[in-house]
Amino acid sequence: MEFQKVIEARRSMRAYDASRTVTEEQVREIVKAATLAPSWKNSETARYYCILCPEKCKEFAEECLPQFNMNNSAGAALIVSTFVAGNAGFDVSSGTPVNECGDGWGYYDLGLHNEIFLLKAKEMGLDTLVMGIRNADKIREKLQIPDDETIVSVIALGYGAKEAAMPSRKEVSDILKFL
Numbered sequence: 001m002e003f004q005k006v007i008e009a010r011r012s013m014r015a016y017d018a019s020r021t022v023t024e025e026q027v028r029e030i031v032k033a034a035t036l037a038p039s040w041k042n043s044e045t046a047r048y049y050c051i052l053c054p055e056k057c058k059e060f061a062e063e064c065l066p067q068f069n070m071n072n073s074a075g076a077a078l079i080v081s082t083f084v085a086g087n088a089g090f091d092v093s094s095g096t097p098v099n100e101c102g103d104g105w106g107y108y109d110l111g112l113h114n115e116i117f118l119l120k121a122k123e124m125g126l127d128t129l130v131m132g133i134r135n136a137d138k139i140r141e142k143l144q145i146p147d148d149e150t151i152v153s154v155i156a157l158g159y160g161a162k163e164a165a166m167p168s169r170k171e172v173s174d175i176l177k178f179l
Helices: 003-009 024-034 054-064 067-073 104-123 136-143
Strands: 046-051 077-084 127-131 149-158
Touching (some): 003 104, 046 054, 046 104, 054 067, 067 127, 067 149, 077 104, 104 149, 136 149
Antiparallel strands (some): 077 149, 127 149
């Protein structure tokens, strides 16, 4: 699919076809593409935890997501995205932040990673929903995520069960200023 078409076709999907499952090979291909994202001094601090089994997805959603996100992601695989804290945006030798953003660079780098993840998924005919409202403590415990990783989002990944309409967008002139 042409890149511009992928960008235009990507939507936040809130209904998945449970009869069509995502494979480990598909997730590997998507994450491999995401590894091509830039990161602070090539620190590559993004991490992904993938749940493919429908029963385990349901159990995870019931324990770690609020009801609306549980409903919106039903029938999809679930991927938790994290980053290794205290690395991107920090001086490696002293461990001190290089600028006022500190771990903000970890979020930034993971955002770059995740955007490629979303676009590659769409190119492959899959749909996604990024969910930021989740119970990080329960996720950490359930997936045994190390304490040095910051849990950022849960991404639903699957085959959309309906068409998702494009929401209105701001005009370029609303967000761009030439000086």
